[in-house]
Amino acid sequence: MADDWTMPEGSLMAGKRGLVMGVANDKSIAWGIAKQLSLQGAKLAFTYQGEALEKRVRPLAESIGVQHMIQADVTDDASMDAAFAALQSAWGTLDFVVHAIAFADKDSLKGSFVGNTTRAGFALAMDISAYSFVDVCRRAAPLMPNGGAIIALTYQGSERVVPNYNMMGVAKAALEASVRYAARDLGPKKIRVNAVSPGPMRTLAMAGISGGRQLMTAARDWSLLKEDTSMEGVAGCALWLLSDLGKSVAGECIHVDAGFHVVGVPEGVEA
Numbered sequence: 439m440a441d442d443w444t445m446p447e448g449s450l451m452a453g454k455r456g457l458v459m460g461v462a463n464d465k466s467i468a469w470g471i472a473k474q475l476s477l478q479g480a481k482l483a484f485t486y487q488g489e490a491l492e493k494r495v496r497p498l499a500e501s502i503g504v505q506h507m508i509q510a511d512v513t514d515d516a517s518m519d520a521a522f523a524a525l526q527s528a529w530g531t532l533d534f535v536v537h538a539i540a541f542a543d544k545d546s547l548k549g550s551f552v553g554n555t556t557r558a559g560f561a562l563a564m565d566i567s568a569y570s571f572v573d574v575c576r577r578a579a580p581l582m583p584n585g586g587a588i589i590a591l592t593y594q595g596s597e598r599v600v601p602n603y604n605m606m607g608v609a610k611a612a613l614e615a616s617v618r619y620a621a622r623d624l625g626p627k628k629i630r631v632n633a634v635s636p637g638p639m640r641t642l643a644m645a646g647i648s649g650g651r652q653l654m655t656a657a658r659d660w661s662l663l664k665e666d667t668s669m670e671g672v673a674g675c676a677l678w679l680l681s682d683l684g685k686s687v688a689g690e691c692i693h694v695d696a697g698f699h700v701v702g703v704p705e706g707v708e709a
């Protein structure tokens with residue numbers, strides 16, 4: 439565990455088995471969530487994007503006793519088929535899924551949204567960052583005969599304009615709408631579908647966005663709590679939604695951003 443990790447152990451997830459998608463390294467939001475779920479007694483499986491990431495992800499997975507490591511690229515139906523078939527034959531059923539996957543090409547994450555968004559760039563970002571969530575819901579639901587919980591990771595660039603976030607903001611808006619529609623479809627099956635919307639955090643995905651450093655500074659300085667979004671806070675929210683504590687919560691998007699999302703005009707800006 440990281441030295442600064444202060445979350446307590448517990449048993450909120452005892453007896454639950456779930457899939458965490460999107461660990462790339464020890465800075466990944468999916469990794470923070472996985473650590474927290476494991477500390478609370480969950481049994482975990484990881485999917486990782488490809489062989490290049492395996493050598494980073496495997497030691498992390500082993501350190502928290504992850505039971506299954508499965509390669510899955512969300513743009514490749516055959517690899518998704520194989521991943522969910524492997525899960526079904528290993529476990530039979532699932533209690534929860536964490537979807538922490540997003541991608542847009544570099545040109546789609548800088549400068550003019552109108553000028554830099556191509557047909558191909560639009561389709562790629564939507565495929566990996568939004569459609570993949572719908573696909574995962576469709577594959578996971580049959581493995582949840584007794585109900586379950588699914589979360590997606592989003593960002594408030596879906597709701598308001600954020601410099602350079604551009605195409606990813608559009609994809610996150612589609613993701614959040616997909617969360618609501620999936621929550622309606624799967625609600626009668628007692629599968630709760632929700633989203634967590636963290637403030638900016640220093641991860642690999644964040645490094646792909648131009649001006650990411652300035653974004654983090656503004657998010658901290660203008661936030662209500664005057665602090666960065668913490669991994670503990672994000673993991674704690676995920677734990678709440680995925681555990682039975684989150685009962686009755688469906689179709690929701692929870693901001694974990696030190697209150698940044700409610701600020702209309704930052705301190706120090708005079709009328």
Ligand code: NAD
Binds near residue numbers: 463466636641644
């Ligand atoms: P990350 O780079 O650690 O994780 C992104 C993951 O997406 C990686 O594991 C990568 O392998 C995976 N991925 C990309 N394309 C894929 C594909 N084709 N198939 C399978 N996996 C693929 O970065 P992160 O910041 O931890 O991102 C996780 C989620 O959190 C993303 O949805 C991101 O948009 C969201 N988020 C991040 C921030 C932030 O500031 N870092 C804020 C809010 C939301």
